Amino acid sequence: MRTPQRRLIAAACVLSCLAALLTTAPAEASRTDCAPEAGWPAQDPQLAAEVVALVNSYRASQGLSQLGVSQSLTNAAAWKASQLAADVATYGAAAFDHNDYVTGRTPEARLQACGYGASFGENIALGQATAQRVMEQWLASPGHKRNLDYPGWTAIGVGAAPGGAAGTAWVQNFGVANPDPITTLQPNVTPPAPTPPAPATPLAPPIEAPLVSAVAPAAAAPAVEIRSRPRSKTRKRKARIRWRISGIAQNVSCTLNGKKLRRCGYTGRTVRVKRGRRHVFRVTVTGPAGTDTALVRWRVLRQR
Numbered sequence: 001m002r003t004p005q006r007r008l009i010a011a012a013c014v015l016s017c018l019a020a021l022l023t024t025a026p027a028e029a030s031r032t033d034c035a036p037e038a039g040w041p042a043q044d045p046q047l048a049a050e051v052v053a054l055v056n057s058y059r060a061s062q063g064l065s066q067l068g069v070s071q072s073l074t075n076a077a078a079w080k081a082s083q084l085a086a087d088v089a090t091y092g093a094a095a096f097d098h099n100d101y102v103t104g105r106t107p108e109a110r111l112q113a114c115g116y117g118a119s120f121g122e123n124i125a126l127g128q129a130t131a132q133r134v135m136e137q138w139l140a141s142p143g144h145k146r147n148l149d150y151p152g153w154t155a156i157g158v159g160a161a162p163g164g165a166a167g168t169a170w171v172q173n174f175g176v177a178n179p180d181p182i183t184t185l186q187p188n189v190t191p192p193a194p195t196p197p198a199p200a201t202p203l204a205p206p207i208e209a210p211l212v213s214a215v216a217p218a219a220a221a222p223a224v225e226i227r228s229r230p231r232s233k234t235r236k237r238k239a240r241i242r243w244r245i246s247g248i249a250q251n252v253s254c255t256l257n258g259k260k261l262r263r264c265g266y267t268g269r270t271v272r273v274k275r276g277r278r279h280v281f282r283v284t285v286t287g288p289a290g291t292d293t294a295l296v297r298w299r300v301l302r303q304r
Contacts, residue, residue, distance in 0.1 A: 031083075031103045034075050034114040040082040040161070041169070047160035048074070050131035051172065055148065055156060058139070064151055068178045072115035073157025077171040080110065081159030084126060089165035096126055111173065118177040121147040127167035131160070134170045140250045140287070142266065147174060154178050222247040222287040224294045228268075235301050241281055242268035243294060248287040255282045276302045 031037070056066045087095035087102065095101035100110070107122055123144045128134035138144040155178035159171040223246045230239040245252070245266060254264035256271055257280055263269070264283065273279045281296040 031100055031105060032113070034079055034110075036079055036082040037086070039086070041085040041163040042161065043078045043082065044160045044162050044168075047131055047162065047168070048078075048158040051135065051158045051160065051170065052156060054131055054135045055158075055172070058135070058148060062149065064149065065154065067153055067156040067174070070116065070155040070157050070173075070175055070178045072111070073120075073155055073173040073175050074159070075157070076107075076111045076114035076116060077157040077159035077173040078161075079114065079159070080107075080122075080124065080173075081161035081169040081171040084124065084169035084171070085161040085164030085166070088126060088169070096124075098122060098124060116173075116175060116177075118175055119152075120176075121150060121153070121174040123147050123170075123172040125170040128170065129168070134168075136250070137248075138172075140248060142245060145266070147172070150174065152176050221289040221292070222285040223292045224252075224283055224285045226283075226294050226296060229296045230298045232297070233299050233301060235275070235303065237275060237300060238270065238272050239279070239281070239296075239298065240268070240270045241283075241296055243283055245285055247285075247292075248289060250288065251286045253284050253286075255284075256280075273300055275300045 052067070052069060059066065083100060084096065087100075091101055098107050099105065107120070111117070111120055123138055125134050125137060128137060138148060153174040153176060155175040157173045157175075159173075160168060162168040225244045225246070226241065227244050228240065228242040230236065230241070252264050252266055254261040254269055256273070261269070261271075269281075269283075271281065278297065278299045282293060284291060284293045
């Protein structure tokens with residue numbers, strides 16, 4: 001498992017003390033299986049269904065396969081969403097993590113307890129008001145977008161738990177196997193069969209950095225860095241420009257010689273220009289914490 005790029009953590013002694021204090025609490029038993037604890041925020045199947053529809057609509061626009069809903073992945077995502085909504089309200093931002101804050105249970109162990117034992121990916125978020133908004137923020141984050149863009153997924157499960165003090169908790173679980181098609185998104189809280197599934201083998205990267213609003217520190221300002229560009233003087237009319245975006249970016253726009261381009265990706269753009277002229281390409285990224293711009297200047301020489 002790759003270490004998340006950004007993680008909110010608490011001191012190890014605090015975690016160990018909390019675990020010791022709660023070891024004998026009856027409610028903690030559910031943290032070893034797939035049943036949510038009593039009093040945790042309930043799931044909203046309609047919100048979960050909206051996220052599934054948005055994911056498949058986005059993947060269709062990218063020419064990627066549609067994802068079927070998996071009951072085991074849905075159970076795992078629903079458990080995690082309710083746990084996040086409850087624990088962040090109780091313990092604060094330190095509880096916003098892919099691992100269970102109280103027991104330290106890993107995503108692999110959770111998915112296996114919920115009946116899923118194949119390669120997987122996970123996106124989490126907290127505080128977004130609508131399914132559309134959380135999808136926009138996942139797509140604006142390169143790490144989360146990689147999970148949404150991965151062509152090998154065939155299955156999805158989504159959890160959405162509104163009602164917590166920090167807002168709605170959202171979880172997407174992706175998988176490469178879908179042995180359990182379902183007819184409803186309502187999670188099944190019945191513990192899985194005692195025979196454990198095969199060990200999960202995460203993909204690289206299996207889990208991306210968590211995305212949070214409302215409870216996290218201020219969002220990182222977006223920044224764009226040019227990674228490849230045409231030579232300053234060239235005879236080639238086709239120019240391939242690539243860049244890397246860091247921080248939280250909500251929009252990316254491009255101009256060529258002052259004219260806005262209709263399409264501008266999150267990683268690069270190829271343009272075709274005229275000979276015998278100087279050209280200027282500008283890429284601009286905007287986010288909740290600011291704006292950044294990068295320029296590429298070059299000249300296309302005339303043919304000999």
